[in-house]
Amino acid sequence: MVIGRPRRQPVFSVPVRIYAHLSWTCWARLPLIDEPVSAFLQPFLLAEAKRHGARIIEIGIVPNHVHLLLELPPAYDVPRLVQGLKGASARLANRDGHARNESLRWDAGYDLRSVGLKQLPHVANYIRHQELKHGSPKPRVPNQPFRAGVVAEPPLQGTDKPTTTSSG
Structure with missing residues (x-):
């Protein structure tokens, strides 16, 4: 005969990793992102994502969307x-003079889609080649800093640790 409560046993233990493809457009899909704005956006978006606890794995910036x-x-x-990514980037790009020809403005809304682990290489490749897809005159060289897995930050803290759920 068992007296007292039964011990709780872990039901599963898995690392938690959530990946997503986020994109948004310039106001009226106008080509408001030129080279100085793009050069500003890349490090800014990395820092802003990190400030919010996220990590950018790959980035693709073309004249009318990100x-x-x-x-x-x-x-x-x-x-x-x-x-943070959209509002602060436009505000600072305009304030600090990165957007010289026309003010950087974003359209309302964004598109966010979850990405499975098996889809990561395909989505990273798709994002990496945005410049070629949209006919940008300067495609990114493969050794530039925004290659998948090279983007500056290690995996988020705590995401390699198992999450345990108990039953009972």
Whole structure:
């Protein structure tokens, strides 16, 4: 006969990794991103994502839109991240003179799609080749810093640790 409560046993234990493809467009899909704006956006978006606890795996910037492949923490406020990425980038690009010809403005909304582990290489490749797809005159050289897996930041803290759920 067993007296007292039964011990809780872990049901599963898996690392938690959430990947997403985020994209948004310039106002009216106008080509508002020139080379100085793109040069500003790349490091800014990396830093802003990190500040919000996310990690950019790949980045693709063309004259009228931006693509990011992100790793997100398990519990995450996506609208706040997007507000930081879009709002702050336009505000600072305009304030600091990076947008010389026309003010950088973003269209309302964004597209966010989850990405499975097996899809990561395909989505990273798609984002990496945005310049070629859209006929940008300067395609990115493969050894430039925004290659998948090379983007500056290690995996998010705690994402390699198992998450344990107990039953009972």
